[in-house]
Amino acid sequence: MNELLYIGIDGGGTSCRARLRDGQGHLLGEGVGGSANIRLDPELVWNSILTACREALSGAGLVEDDLKRTRVGLGMAGAGQKSAVDRLLSRPHPFTAIAIDTDAHAAWLGAFGGGDGAIVIVGTGSCGYGVIHGQRVQVSGWGFEISDEGSGAAMGREALRRALWVHDGLAPPSPLSTEILAAFGNSPQAMIDWVGQARPSDYAQYAPIVLKHAANRDPLGIALVEHASIGIARIAGRLLDLGAPTLCLFGGLAEPLRPWLPPPLQHTIVPPLSDALDGAILLVRQAEPRK
Numbered sequence: 001m002n003e004l005l006y007i008g009i010d011g012g013g014t015s016c017r018a019r020l021r022d023g024q025g026h027l028l029g030e031g032v033g034g035s036a037n038i039r040l041d042p043e044l045v046w047n048s049i050l051t052a053c054r055e056a057l058s059g060a061g062l063v064e065d066d067l068k069r070t071r072v073g074l075g076m077a078g079a080g081q082k083s084a085v086d087r088l089l090s091r092p093h094p095f096t097a098i099a100i101d102t103d104a105h106a107a108w109l110g111a112f113g114g115g116d117g118a119i120v121i122v123g124t125g126s127c128g129y130g131v132i133h134g135q136r137v138q139v140s141g142w143g144f145e146i147s148d149e150g151s152g153a154a155m156g157r158e159a160l161r162r163a164l165w166v167h168d169g170l171a172p173p174s175p176l177s178t179e180i181l182a183a184f185g186n187s188p189q190a191m192i193d194w195v196g197q198a199r200p201s202d203y204a205q206y207a208p209i210v211l212k213h214a215a216n217r218d219p220l221g222i223a224l225v226e227h228a229s230i231g232i233a234r235i236a237g238r239l240l241d242l243g244a245p246t247l248c249l250f251g252g253l254a255e256p257l258r259p260w261l262p263p264p265l266q267h268t269i270v271p272p273l274s275d276a277l278d279g280a281i282l283l284v285r286q287a288e289p290r291k
Contacts, residue, residue, distance in 0.1 A: 004096070005062075005069055007053055008280030011036030011045070011076040012103060013124035013153070014201040014252075018052035019277035020060055020070075028062075030277075031055025035201055037125075038088045039078040039143075046091055049074070067094040073284030074098060075106025075276050077125060080141070099287040103276060104129035104141065110279025111248040111272035118244035119272075120236050123251030124204040126151035128235035132243045139238045144200050149231025152204030152253055159206050159224055160195075164188060174220040176213035180206065211256050228253075229260035236265055248272040 003023055010017045016036035020028040033052035036045050057066055072095045078084050079102040089098065104127045108119050118130025118137070125148045127141025144153035163180040165171040167188060184190040194202075213221030236247055247268050249258060258266065 002069060004071060005066065006281045006284060007056065007070050007072045007095075008106070008277040008282075008284075009036075009049055009052065009072060009074045009076070010103060010106060010276040010280060011038070011049065011074065013037040013077055013199070014204060016045075016048040016052045017277060018049070018056045019281065020053075020056040020062075021281055029056040029059030031057075031059065035199070037077040037200070038084045039081060040199075042087050042091050045076075045088060046093065050094075064094070068096060070095050071097040071284045071288070072099075073106065073280035073282070073287075074100040075103045075280040075283065076100060077103045079103070080138070097284065097287070099284040101283055102127075102129070104138070105136075106279040106283055107248075107250045107272075107276035108279065109282045110274040110276050111250070113273050113282070116244070117246050117248065117270075118236075118239040118242075119248045119250055120232060120239070120254070121251045122150060122152075122232055122249065122253040122257055124152050124200050126154070126232065126235065126251075128239045130239050130242070130244045137239065137242050137244075139235045144203065149235060150228040150253075150257065151200075152207035153200035154203075154231070155210055155224055155228050155253075156203035156206035158227065159210050159220075160191060160203070162220060162224070164191070171220075174213070174218050175216070176210065176218045176220045176224075179209065179213075207253060225257070225260055229257055232257060233261055233265055236261075236268075240265075240268060246270045250276060 006021050008019045016033035018031045031052040033048035036048040038045050111119050121127045128139035130137050140147050148154050163177045166173045166177040210221050210224045214225040
């Protein structure tokens with residue numbers, strides 16, 4: 001059987017997802033791998049991609065050798081950095097063809113099928129992205145160290161920072177700060193050691209804890225979630241100011257943070273036509289030679 005297959009990859013800082021479809025668009029299988037931000041080590045990223053692909057193939061009763069007849073669309077966090085893309089694509093791979101773009105572009109393709117509109121991704125990182133009158137626009141998404149407002153990584157970083165305020169007597173304690181400090185044995189030195197090795201996804205693991213405490217009316221939890229929602233609202237507002245007619249939200253924190261967004265902004269949010277995985281498949285199909 002030589003029919004072409006298509007895989008869409010949604011590669012983020014925390015996980016990598018794969019979706020396998022045949023040439024007629026029928027869903028054959030899906031899979032999950034590990035962290036896949038291409039700013040990370042290329043070997044780790046390829047391992048995450050191939051792990052997700054193998055799981056998708058297995059669900060379809062196919063084997064790894066079938067990757068040789070597969071065209072893959074990679075929607076990858078970090079793909080806006082050309083040097084990172086070059087490092088990734090310099091490694092050998094089993095696919096018959098690859099098209100790569102940012103995870104934001106793949107999500108936009110899935111959400112609007114190529115039409116005008118904008119998305120806000122709120123996961124480990126955050127990014128605003130859209131295509132308006134044929135022009136790409138990006139707001140934020142430059143990495144949590146200096147950007148990615150409202151993201152899980154930024155929320156986790158801020159939670160640790162404010163927990164240290166409590167330790168130093170600069171802020172009153174709360175159940176959230178108590179839980180965070182206890183995770184490090186109430187030792188700033190232990191926290192510093194952890195920070196030296198931590199990735200964005202490690203910081204983002206504290207976002208669900210922040211949300212849990214905010215739901216229980218913890219003052220620190222509420223302050224952190226409100227701070228995150230302000231960051232997301234700024235990104236979304238800028239996209240609307242640039243002419244985006246509507247917005248779609250994507251990412252693991254999109255729905256938990258949505259109720260915290262200003263009501264006028266919520267009225268501009270619409271459901272996506274599809275998701276980033278189908279957007280990644282559309283990406284590689286658009287790159288096919290025209291018959």
